[in-house]
Amino acid sequence: MTYGFIGIGNMGRTLIEAFIEAGTCKPSELIIHNRTKNKAEQLAKTYPGLRVASDNRETVRESSVFFLCVKPGEFRNVLQEIRDVTQSDQIAVSITSPVMISDLEAWLSCRIAKIIPSIANRVCAGNSLFVPGTRLTKEDETYLWDLFRTISQPILVDEQHTRVASDLASCSPAFLACLMEKLADAAVEETQLPRETALSLVTQMAHGLGQLLTKGNFTLKSLQEHVAVPGGITREGLNLLNRNTGPVFNELIRLTHAKYENDIQKVQNSLFPKVKNN
Structure with missing residues (x-):
């Protein structure tokens, strides 16, 4: 099994380090890509065997499960880059709450889940929020649940409650x-x-x-x-x-929800821009 990570910001790196140090994954089972390549190379030095991909497309092609760990505003560019290399038997896991599962399913042909981690997962504590997509099989759900159970206590959450x-x-x-x-x-x-x-x-x-x-x-x-x-x-x-x-x-x-709704609208405007009539 190979796990891909697109984006190794704070939470992407947290997941990688947690999975490795919990013994869930070996570094050799991970392939990563980051917009700032130096950050990816430094992480690979810390965990010998971890591979750095040349681009996001290679990350997806080499992965059975890949994690989308990028900011909401970066999703359109990433999805445009990878959409034609995803396969129906792959699983994409988004850790970004304002990006809706239905929108990801509209862009990608693979199976989708949204799993929101916590910094507490770094020490194998706290919850991870599990929102399965419509294409996941029961076996997929069990697999992902068991994967995150090694570093957290997963909890099933309806997508409408993701923010709170x-x-x-x-x-x-x-x-x-x-x-x-x-x-x-x-x-x-x-x-x-x-x-x-x-x-x-x-x-x-x-x-x-x-x-x-x-x-x-x-x-x-x-x-x-x-x-x-x-x-x-x-x-x-x-x-x-x-x-x-x-x-x-x-x-x-109220403040976090207002920001969340605004972020959702920005993401959807980016992913599905309205065509202006002349």
């Missing part, structure tokens, strides 16, 4: 890291605690929190109740957070 699921699974590591950093910075500003100490405290806390939620039989709600005793400091802090953070997260979801 991505907010929770893929974007939230950055959102929560931002909140943790702001908490640490506030502690430094208010008390002159060394910043290095503050960052270490919140980082180790996050590690422990993950363990409590995955292995310690706690839920998000029960953990809050366990720590926040009536009349205690934590309860006062939770009361403050509950008063102030709710509207922020509602606004956040």
